[in-house]
Amino acid sequence: MKELNELNLPExxxxxxxHEWAQKTGETIKIGVSDYAQDxxxxxxxxxxxxxxxxxxxxxxxxxxxxxxxxxxxxxPMSGEVIAINEELDDSPELVNExxxxxxxxxxxxxxxxxxxxxxxxxxxxxxxxx
Amino acid sequence: MKNGVGxxxxxxxxxxxxxKGKKGRKGMSIPHSDVPQAPLDEELTGTxxxxxxxxxxxxxxxxxxxxxxxxxxxxxxxxxxxxTMKYNPKINEKQAATPQxxxxxxxxxxxxxxxxxxxxxxxQNYLADITGLDAVSLQPAAGAHGELTGMLIFNxxxxxxxxxxxxxxxxxxxxxxxxxxAALCGYRAIALKSNENGMLDAADVRELMDEETAGIMLTNxxxxxxxxxxxxxxxxxxxxxxxxxxxxxxxxxAVLGVADMKKCGVDVLHLNLHKTFSTPHGGGGPGAGPVxxxxxxxxxxxxxxxxxxxxxxxxxxxxxxxxxRVHGFHGNFGVLVRxxxxxxxxxxxxxxxxxxxxxxxxxxxxxxxxxxxHLPYPQPCMHECVFSDQLQKxxxxxxxxxxxxxxxxxxxPPTIYFPLIVHGAIMIEPTETECKEDIDQFIATMKEIAxxxxxxxxxxxxxxxxxxVRRLDEVQAARCPCLTGPTLPAEQ
Numbered sequence: 001m002k003e004l005n006e007l008n009l010p011e012x013x014x015x016x017x018x019h020e021w022a023q024k025t026g027e028t029i030k031i032g033v034s035d036y037a038q039d040x041x042x043x044x045x046x047x048x049x050x051x052x053x054x055x056x057x058x059x060x061x062x063x064x065x066x067x068x069x070x071x072x073x074x075x076x077p078m079s080g081e082v083i084a085i086n087e088e089l090d091d092s093p094e095l096v097n098e099x100x101x102x103x104x105x106x107x108x109x110x111x112x113x114x115x116x117x118x119x120x121x122x123x124x125x126x127x128x129x130x131x
Numbered sequence: 132m133k134n135g136v137g138x139x140x141x142x143x144x145x146x147x148x149x150x151k152g153k154k155g156r157k158g159m160s161i162p163h164s165d166v167p168q169a170p171l172d173e174e175l176t177g178t179x180x181x182x183x184x185x186x187x188x189x190x191x192x193x194x195x196x197x198x199x200x201x202x203x204x205x206x207x208x209x210x211x212x213x214x215t216m217k218y219n220p221k222i223n224e225k226q227a228a229t230p231q232x233x234x235x236x237x238x239x240x241x242x243x244x245x246x247x248x249x250x251x252x253x254x255q256n257y258l259a260d261i262t263g264l265d266a267v268s269l270q271p272a273a274g275a276h277g278e279l280t281g282m283l284i285f286n287x288x289x290x291x292x293x294x295x296x297x298x299x300x301x302x303x304x305x306x307x308x309x310x311x312x313a314a315l316c317g318y319r320a321i322a323l324k325s326n327e328n329g330m331l332d333a334a335d336v337r338e339l340m341d342e343e344t345a346g347i348m349l350t351n352x353x354x355x356x357x358x359x360x361x362x363x364x365x366x367x368x369x370x371x372x373x374x375x376x377x378x379x380x381x382x383x384x385a386v387l388g389v390a391d392m393k394k395c396g397v398d399v400l401h402l403n404l405h406k407t408f409s410t411p412h413g414g415g416g417p418g419a420g421p422v423x424x425x426x427x428x429x430x431x432x433x434x435x436x437x438x439x440x441x442x443x444x445x446x447x448x449x450x451x452x453x454x455x456r457v458h459g460f461h462g463n464f465g466v467l468v469r470x471x472x473x474x475x476x477x478x479x480x481x482x483x484x485x486x487x488x489x490x491x492x493x494x495x496x497x498x499x500x501x502x503x504x505h506l507p508y509p510q511p512c513m514h515e516c517v518f519s520d521q522l523q524k525x526x527x528x529x530x531x532x533x534x535x536x537x538x539x540x541x542x543x544p545p546t547i548y549f550p551l552i553v554h555g556a557i558m559i560e561p562t563e564t565e566c567k568e569d570i571d572q573f574i575a576t577m578k579e580i581a582x583x584x585x586x587x588x589x590x591x592x593x594x595x596x597x598x599x600v601r602r603l604d605e606v607q608a609a610r611c612p613c614l615t616g617p618t619l620p621a622e623q
Contacts, residue, residue, distance in 0.1 A: 001529065040554075045609035068605040069531075069548040071307070093610070 001039055004129055008035045010101055014077065014119025017128060021101070022077040022119055029078055029116070030104040033065065036129055038100045041067040047089040047096065049105055055081045058115055062106060065096065078115040080108035135576050136207060137541030139597045145196040152185040159187065200599045202543050203413070208569050212515045212546035212558025213306070213354060215384045215406035216413070217489075222476055223409060223469035232468055237460035241445050248444035251437035251461065254471045258421055261474075261482070262380070262400055263391035266429035268436055269421045269467055270458040274381055277401025277420030278312035278348070280433060281377050283454040284399055284424065285345050286316055287431040291452065294373060296345035302331055304353040304550050309379060318345055325552065329355040329508040333364040346374035351395065352382045354550040354558075355508050356493065356515035358390075366396020375399065375428075383407045384562065385490055385514035388483030392423070399424050408470035419466040433457045488563035489514040492570055496559055499574045503581045507553050515560035519553050528584040528591050530555040535602055536583065536594035540576045 013021040019037035023030045038044065046066040056062050056076045063074040084107040089095060095103040110116070120128065185193075203209070209216035227233065235247050255267040271277040282299075289296050299318040301310050303325055310320035321339055326332050336347065347369050351359045359365070366376045378397035384407045392400050404419040405412035412418050424432060430452040438447045446461075461467075477485065490513050497506065497516035505521035520530040534544035534557070546558040561570055583590050595601060 001524070001527070043606040045606060066609075068609055070551055072551075094606075 002035070004126070007039070007126075007129070008101070009122040009126060011122045013101070013122065014116055015122065015125035016075065016077045016119060018075045020075060020077050022116065023101075023104070024116060025107070027109065028083060028107050029080065029110050030107050031062075031077060032104045033074070033096065033100060034125070035100050037065075037072075038097050041065060041072055042069045043067055044093045044096045047093045047105065049085045049089070050082050052082050052084060055079075055111075056108075058112070065093075074105065076106075076108070077119055078108065078110045079112050080110040082106050083109050135540035135542075135572065135579075137539050137597065142200065142599050143196050145193055148183050148185065148190075148193060149181075151189055151193065152183040154184050156184040156186045156189065158185060158190060202538075204411075204564075207541055207543065208561070208565055208573055209543040210545045210559045210561050210565075210573065211543060212356075212517070212560040213381060213549070214413070214546065215381075215403070215514075215560060215562060216543070217384070217406075217409055217562035218564035219409045219411050219469070220473065220476065223472040226472040227465050227468040229468075233465070235464075237464075241443070244446075245444050247461065247464070248437045248446060250468060250471050251464075252439055252444055254467055254474070255421075255437060257471070257474050258402060258423055260479075261387060262383075262397075262402070262423045263393035264397070264400060264423035265393075265426040266432060267421055267423045268432040269419065270433045270435075270456070270462045271401065271420040271422055272458055272463055273405070273416060273418035274306075274379070274401060274403045274420045275308040275312055276457065277403075277422050278308055278377070278379065279315055280420075280422045280454070280457050281348075281399040281401060282312050282316035282318065283457075284422070284428055284431045285318075285375050285377065287452065287454050288375060288428060289345055289373075291431075292373070294342075296343055296374075298344045300336065300339055300344060300347040300369075302349055302353065303552050304329070304355055305348060305350055306354060306379060306381060309348045309350075313348060323347070325353070325355075328510065329353070329357050329552075331359055331361060331365060333361045333368060336365045337368050340368055340372045340374060342372055344369075344372065344374055346376055346398075348377040348379060350379040350382055351390075352385045352513035354382075355517050355553070356382075356385075356512040356558075356560075357508065357510065358385075358513055362395045370396065380423075381406065382514060385486055387486040388479060389486055393425065398428060404466055404470040409473040410466045410469040417463045417466055419463045419470065421462075435461075485563045486514070489561075492561040492563060492565060493559070495570060496561055496574060500577055503578050504557065514562070515558055517550065517553055518557040518559070520555035520557065523581065523584045524555075526584050526588045528588050530557050532588075532591035532594060533557070533580050533584065536580050536591045537576065538595035538598050540579075542573060542576060 013023050015021050015034060019034045021032055021034050044065055044067045049063045058079045060076050061073045062076045065072050065074060086104050204216050204218050241248060251269055255269060258267045259265060271280045297319055298321050299313045300323045301320045302323045313320050323335060351362055353359055369376050375398040376396050378392055378400035380400045380402040383402055400423045401420045404410055431454055433456060434450050434453045435446040435448050438445045493512050493514050493516050497512055504518035507519055530547045534547045537544045548556055549558060550556060
């Protein structure tokens with residue numbers, strides 16, 4: 001497992017206490033899990049994702065990640081409607097381990113875009129991990 | 132440390148059955164049929180299945196060799212937390228193999244099945260006595276099936292009160308089957324966080340419990356091996372809002388004859404006969420998960436149930452408010468006979484003593500290893516104790532590495548990475564059937580593994596080394612499971 005100083009936490013993302021990240025891409029938001037989350041979970045073998053059109057409120061469970069160790073819930077960082085899911089993860093869930101920041105899980109159209117500003121910055125997220 | 136019980140020996144290799152045998156070999160010779168041949172309806176036939184042709188000795192050696200690679204409670208200590216892998220006395224097997232029971236036909240009329248029905252009737256009563264609850268169904272085939280049955284009973288109860296409930300409270304220490312069973316029944320699981328002592332707070336339940344919530348599913352002792360001290364207050368809060376309390380009895384081995392589940396406020400409880408009442412399990416069954424309920428919920432129990440009518444035992448098939456059948460015929464009857472035999476041979480005092488020893492053994496291990504491994508919840512435990520790999524992290528050794536290393540020393544690994552609220556959990560349940568010498572050997576082995584983690588960590592990372600197979604590729608197995616014989620055409 002990685003030491004905290006080995007973690008990759010890009011500055012241009014917003015993070016949650018539940019280890020998801022959100023990235024602004026124009027009007028929409030892409031969502032995935034952090035390097036810390038994929039490292040803690042270990043080899044991911046299955047990603048269960050919602051369907052396009054589903055709507056969620058901030059903090060709702062939107063899917064699960066299954067690793068050889070455990071099944072872990074995914075909580076949505078912002079409210080909105082799912083407009084795309086990353087279908088690549090269906091056949092290749094290991095991409096989440098290999099490249100957690102390009103392996104987004106869902107893309108949403110946020111209903112409350114201001115919620116992005118409440119997310120943790122990379123340094124605030126690192127402080128949280130340091131405990 | 133002296134060498135552990137794990138050593139090497141001659142292990143015979145064995146191919147898959149598809150790689151064995153030769154065309155034309157037979158397991159048995161069947162006499163020529165003197166019944167005239169008749170054509171088979173083509174709709175009933177399909178592509179022939181490619182079974183290998185094998186002789187009897189091929190098959191016997193195949194399975195004997197596979198069994199020699201196996202590790203079970205008859206081979207050694209099996210401290211798999213939450214699974215209660217106690218030794219299963221052979222008297223139970225002898226009783227279950229009694230020809231009159233083993234060969235009893237499930238479609239015989241009640242009058243020809245009196246012995247079978249008497250066993251079921253008395254077992255129902257014993258389980259009611261043991262749990263403190265009023266009525267029992269022996270039908271469910273295992274724990275999760277009992278949970279589903281319990282949820283169907285919740286649903287039937289609320290419907291009978293014209294109450295529509297959509298949610299259910301489930302603690303974060305629950306077995307994963309709990310939310311799954313509730314979801315199968317259409318309930319949405321609401322997670323209930325345990326407090327810093329690993330237990331539930333009545334105040335948190337009060338905040339979440341409302342009149343759209345069907346009730347709560349709790350495991351007591353919980354999966355941290357801790358007794359939920361506020362169980363009665365929690366039950367009162369749930370009842371006050373019209374909800375019901377489900378008790379997951381997976382951990383009953385800690386409290387037989389000690390805790391009365393009805394007094395704890397439990398309305399429905401399943402028992403895992405294959406855990407607590409000593410019937411062989413693992414590898415997928417068969418098990419039995421009887422469901423015990425209060426008088427108020429008795430009308431909803433699944434049918435059939437054994438009943439005594441004067442001097443005659445009957446199988447009650449119909450009951451107006453019953454949720455119906457959840458299993459064919461008499462349930463997993465062979466398991467019921469073993470549990471019945473276990474209860475009778477132990478007696479009430481013996482069962483209580485078994486629980487006391489199970490708790491004592493777990494606390495002995497907890498106390499002996501608390502300075503070697505991190506103990507996230509340090510208070511006295513019930514029948515199992517949960518450590519973590521936090522102290523070994525600095526050496527880049529994980530719980531998985533330590534669990535695999537135990538195999539080299541001749542122990543079955545404990546449950547790992549569960550419960551989820553403990554990072555790198557190592558959950559040890561010794562049960563009451565291990566003697567002090569064996570537990571001491573286990574403790575010494577765990578200490579030796581902790582020393583290796585510090586001084587020779589590669590021994591752990593490369594473990595197991597002397598087992599039949601080395602570390603398996605769990606990731607490949609989960610991502611690309613191959614469940615067919617190699618000569619069968621691959622799935623298109």
